[in-house]
Amino acid sequence: MARRKPDDKSNVADKASEIAKNIWLAGVGAYGKAVDDAQTRFEKAGVEPPKLFKDLVKAGAALEEEARSSMEDIKTASSSVEERINRVRENFSLSRYARGSDLVALHQKVDKLSRQLAQLNNALKAAGVLTTAAKTKRKTPAKKATTSSKKKATPRKAPATRKSAAKSKVKTRAKAARKTS
Amino acid sequence: MKTRDRILVTSLQLFNEEGEANITTLDIANAMDISPGNLYYHFKGKDEIIAELFHQFELALGHTLKAPIEKPLGSETGHVEDNWFYLYVLMEEMYHYRFLYQSLDDILQRYSLLQRRFNRLLQLKRLALATICDTLIAQSVMRPKTKQAEGLVNNLVENLAQTLTFWFSWSHLSYGSRPPQVVIHQGVLQLMSLIAPYLGDGQLDFYHQCQSMYQSMLESTA
Numbered sequence: 008m009a010r011r012k013p014d015d016k017s018n019v020a021d022k023a024s025e026i027a028k029n030i031w032l033a034g035v036g037a038y039g040k041a042v043d044d045a046q047t048r049f050e051k052a053g054v055e056p057p058k059l060f061k062d063l064v065k066a067g068a069a070l071e072e073e074a075r076s077s078m079e080d081i082k083t084a085s086s087s088v089e090e091r092i093n094r095v096r097e098n099f100s101l102s103r104y105a106r107g108s109d110l111v112a113l114h115q116k117v118d119k120l121s122r123q124l125a126q127l128n129n130a131l132k133a134a135g136v137l138t139t140a141a142k143t144k145r146k147t148p149a150k151k152a153t154t155s156s157k158k159k160a161t162p163r164k165a166p167a168t169r170k171s172a173a174k175s176k177v178k179t180r181a182k183a184a185r186k187t188s
Numbered sequence: 189m190k191t192r193d194r195i196l197v198t199s200l201q202l203f204n205e206e207g208e209a210n211i212t213t214l215d216i217a218n219a220m221d222i223s224p225g226n227l228y229y230h231f232k233g234k235d236e237i238i239a240e241l242f243h244q245f246e247l248a249l250g251h252t253l254k255a256p257i258e259k260p261l262g263s264e265t266g267h268v269e270d271n272w273f274y275l276y277v278l279m280e281e282m283y284h285y286r287f288l289y290q291s292l293d294d295i296l297q298r299y300s301l302l303q304r305r306f307n308r309l310l311q312l313k314r315l316a317l318a319t320i321c322d323t324l325i326a327q328s329v330m331r332p333k334t335k336q337a338e339g340l341v342n343n344l345v346e347n348l349a350q351t352l353t354f355w356f357s358w359s360h361l362s363y364g365s366r367p368p369q370v371v372i373h374q375g376v377l378q379l380m381s382l383i384a385p386y387l388g389d390g391q392l393d394f395y396h397q398c399q400s401m402y403q404s405m406l407e408s409t410a
Contacts, residue, residue: 091277092270
């Protein structure tokens with residue numbers, strides 16, 4: 008019993024595939040029939056079918072042409088003269104900023120700077136030996152100077168507080184003097 | 189792209205680069221790597237290709253030339269400069285179909301059907317330029333000093349139209365092949381120098397900018 012069921016199923020599957028096959032064959036047949044029909048009609052009518060076909064192609068081509076020209080219209084309309092003018096304006100302002108009087112001004116600035124740099128260089132060269140000699144010597148004193156300044160900074164605070172203390176002392180003295188007078 | 193459109197694009201490019209007279213349909217087919225028969229299927233000869241290209245040119249330039257006649261340029265944005273930028277648009281369009289202008293007489297003689305249509309475009313060109321001048325005078329951007337402004341405008345328009353029509357062959361004759369932006373800019377500068385004597389200081393700025401741009405263009409391309 009348990010064996011039959013799969014058999015039944017396979018039978019059903021076979022049937023299904025057979026039906027499908029038949030449908031497919033029927034399809035082929037119909038296709039073949041259509042081809043035959045067309046051929047016989049072709050033979051019967053002689054020149055007529057190609058004429059019809061040509062008409063269809065012509066109509067299609069005309070439609071295509073129409074669609075193409077309307078597309079072109081849309082294209083030209085979308086990039087209107089105003090839009091193109093705007094594009095030119097943008098390009099113009101861009102190239103103006105890069106190339107116009109602004110650039111001349113920049114050139115002048117660069118020229119001025121390079122002249123100043125040349126002057127500085129000359130001055131340095133005139134003092135060439137001194138500066139190169141001083142460079143090596145300076146390194147250590149400079150460090151010392153910073154450290155010494157730090158050292159100086161801390162003791163400075165004490166006198167400052169002392170001073171303020173002295174000031175307050177003066178103030179209190181003055182107050183006392185006023186009180187007495 | 190459709191073969192038909194590709195033929196047109198390739199033809200335009202070859203005509204512009206080599207000159208229309210030097211290009212045959214065989215050259216076009218070879219450049220596209222299609223058989224001459226295939227090209228013949230779409231166009232029965234160079235005449236048909238040129239007729240189609242001229243039709244495109246007519247549509248595009250006509251559309252551009254009508255813009256200032258229908259509505260003053262810059263009336264919405266309030267920029268008077270739009271009139272000057274318009275010259276760039278116009279010249280870019282003409283530059284796109286420069287093979288026509290490169291040997292104008294020759295082409296119009298050989299394709300006599302185009303003559304009347306080209307004349308119509310010339311007429312439209314004059315009208316567009318006259319409208320621009322009239323509007324600018326009405327806005328007192330342009331201030332002709334003589335009282336016979338009308339006669340002056342007519343002559344000015346004649347000069348402008350002449351420059352606009354022959355500027356490309358002039359540039360080609362005098363300077364040979366130059367980068368497109370230089371050719372176009374030089375054309376605009378030439379037109380502007382015709383208008384400049386009638387401009388107030390504010391708009392003269394644009395003229396000076398044009399000049400300095402041209403100088404720097406020449407320097408950068410040299």
